[in-house]
Amino acid sequence: MSADVTRHIAIDLGASSGRVALGTLQDSRLSVDVVHRFPNGALARADGLYWNVTELWREVLHGLRLAARQGPVDSVGVDSWAVDYALLDEQGQLLDGVRHYRDPRTDGVMEDLLRTVPRETLYEHTGIQFLPFNTVYQLVAQQRRSPDLLARTRALLLVPDLLHYWLSGRRVAERTNASTTQLYDPRQGDWSAPVLQACGLPAQLLPPIVAPGSDLGEVCPELAHDTGLRGTRVIAPATHDTASAVAAVPASGPDWAYVSSGTWSLVGVETPAPVISPRALQHNLTNEAGIHGTTRLLKNVMGLWIVQECRRAWGELDFAALYADAAQVPAHGPLIDPDDLRFLPPGTDMPLRVQTFCAQTGQSVPQTPAQITRCILESLACKTAEVLEELEAVTGRAIRTVHVVGGGSQIALLNRLIADAAQRTVVAGPVEATLMGNLLVQAEARGRIPVGKLRETVRASVTLETFVPGPTPTQRARFARVRAATPAP
Template identity: 70%
Template sequence: MSAEALRHVAIDLGASGGRVALGTIQDGRLAVEVLHRFPNGGVLVRGGLYWDVLGLWREILHGLRLAAGHGPIHSVGVDSWAVDYALLDEHDLLLDGVHHYRDRRTDGVMEAVTARVGREVIYGATGIQFLPFNTAYQLVAHERQAPGILRRARRLLMVPDLLHFWLSGRQAGEVTNASTTQLYDPRRGEWAAPLLEALGIPAGLLPTVVPPGTVLGEVTPEVAHETGLAGTRVIAPATHDTASAVAAVPASGEGWAYLSSGTWSLVGVETPRPVLSPTALRYNLTNEAGVNGTTRLLKNVMGLWTMQECRRAWGNPDFATLYGDAERVLEGGPLIDPDDPRFLPPGLDMPQRIQAYCAETGQAIPQTPAEITRCVLESLAHRCAEVLDELEEVTGGRVLTLHVVGGGAQIGFLNGLLADISGRTVIAGPVEATLLGNLLVQAEASGSIPGGGLREVVRASEVLTHFVPQPGGHALRREAFRRIRVGQTVSS
């Protein structure tokens, strides 16, 4: 088989589902076929929220069996959401379940830790935004919940690192996911030892950090027997799904930003080095590792999560119908702050939470699913536009174009709002950016793509949609959004 025809398998795990996909590069283009899709979600056990990692492993093995039916597979790699981890004992067995980042065990932990250690100290050591579910606070909460568990554990592995270990037998921490923990020093390129000590986290718990594209070895004999993938390499892609998505942003030149649009909206720019300035801290921006030594300077915004929970509360109507009905709702309705903590936990009362927020801020209360959907999407567009302005201030650069990748790239109404409210051209696509980025890093590590040529392959492989900003009275609406963000009523 020629180098151009190598087959790679991407395992992409998201908060609501996973996929196993096959990718090949032919004539400078990437062809992708999704072989297996499966659901994912939190499992409630005795008041705790967990991930069913064993169920995910079963589905992954099934997907790999399907891949083996297509011929020799050169490599396989896993990406997933960030911050969540597994603890292994001295026998490399799971010491506890894998906790879900939306578990309420971290309530109040971030505030207690920052009061004791100091926000400036933590940010100066890690450059990571303060979110209550960061790995650092999860570990503190874990130790409070089960005293001594961190001393009993031999190794911590992030979710994709755990699956790579099960695939290859090698334990390693891929840097794009390691950098999200708020325990990693992005300037020194190593775990932040003084911070670990301050938090009571044993330094030996954490694995050796490796870059995207690292060959971890071949699949174990057990996996080969179960799947038929004898000789297949395990290559760590950018294991944080956002890092994989950003690697597949079809940008060129300068003056662009990205929005990885899905359950979360990750709004950011790519920089050559971390930015840990006081202004970056004030805006709570995060510095996460990217592909080929880059830094992803970005902000986590609560994305389509609120829509997903509203849809679930409404009996799972078709998303396209919801968005189409919302587009016919008149402008000038209520807005919410998508990042308000009340919207973080799951629950069928999400529509009621949105209505309560609107009432508290002196706005009209949205009643119908169409009105609530319009409120959510327009508010999300306002928040993303606000973050773009903050990124410009922090970096001193201009953002002229916003690349929207991921599932949200399919929502024309949202992307039109993003263009109009931000005043920037929006380029939507690819939808499957995470899969593409995962496969492309594997292909680059295998010699199928020249170094630095990932985005050129994406531009050659994908059809993109452009949204040009239209004039309108968005300045008044942005001011109304700013007022509710700072705790004022719209009418005050």
């Protein structure tokens, strides 16, 4: 490998698929080659929903072998979704499967816990959005249902930390993912002892926290022999996939926001410090760690999950054709609140849930896949615009440009709808922001690019598309009325 060419591997585990990608850095430009894709999703068992983490590991190893065939690899790192965890025993073996965040075991746990731990107290210590599947509520549910299991646990690792442990033998918690658990104090930069104590959770299970870009050592000898990754370093990137995506937002200047658009839609801004205030709590904004000591002030919006589940019910229609058909549906149709909890669980009745919501709020009921898809996308655009206004109100900072990254950045209809609803310019791309952020944090940690030049490298490596807002929309006001009229699910 030439001295000015380096290769890095990103392992990206998403809610519906996983990828192993080889990134080549040359002349301050990054090219990304996905060498292996594999499916992922909920595994239903008699006692609930799980992730098939051992199968994911088998697929990852296959991808690593394929990547290693292309030449020496400088480093490897893992990112994934947040909040879910594995429990390990004294020998470092899995005590149980990795539970899926959509598992119903947490139903009612958040509300119950908030009766004893005030909402204001929990937010003051963690700055995290209240979502029923946060790690803290999963652990409280686990403690109540199987205290013997936690008693036998010697370490808790979030999903990317588990894979880093299998790759390197190091047990750590990378900061960006740790910050999503509602067990982390963003001001102190460590686990929150008061929250753990108030929730009755054992602090000794949580590993030491490390920053994104931390070197965890070489790939274990037996794995190096198996995969061909001899001498490859294991670098913890920004292990929360959204944090990696935000690291690759091709922005400059102070007046931008991002939408990491995929199964979830993460709408936020980057701030130099946590923003923990009564107004941030009022809007249920979350403070998650970013790279270089920044904070990602954002809100989770349900995202394309609703379309994905509808498509599953319709028999796996082609996405491109579905969005093209939706673009032909007349504008200003019915709307839903994407964050209504009825849309959280999986199920092939998702189209019916959308129709029921529209009927219950006195709107016309979409009938065809194109009409339902248009309804969902217009609703996501309105919700995005609403969150952008909340972020402006909380930070006092004007937002003029919205960078849409991730898979959703390919949907021209959605980008146009966001531009119109938010009345802000939308810049779409890169599609592979998560992979690029993962790879570039590794490269920076290895000294292959200068510190602070990640976004400059992204801008030099991709082609972006710009969407200028059209006339002031009428949907926003109707969206607010629909939300106000929403009955309990």
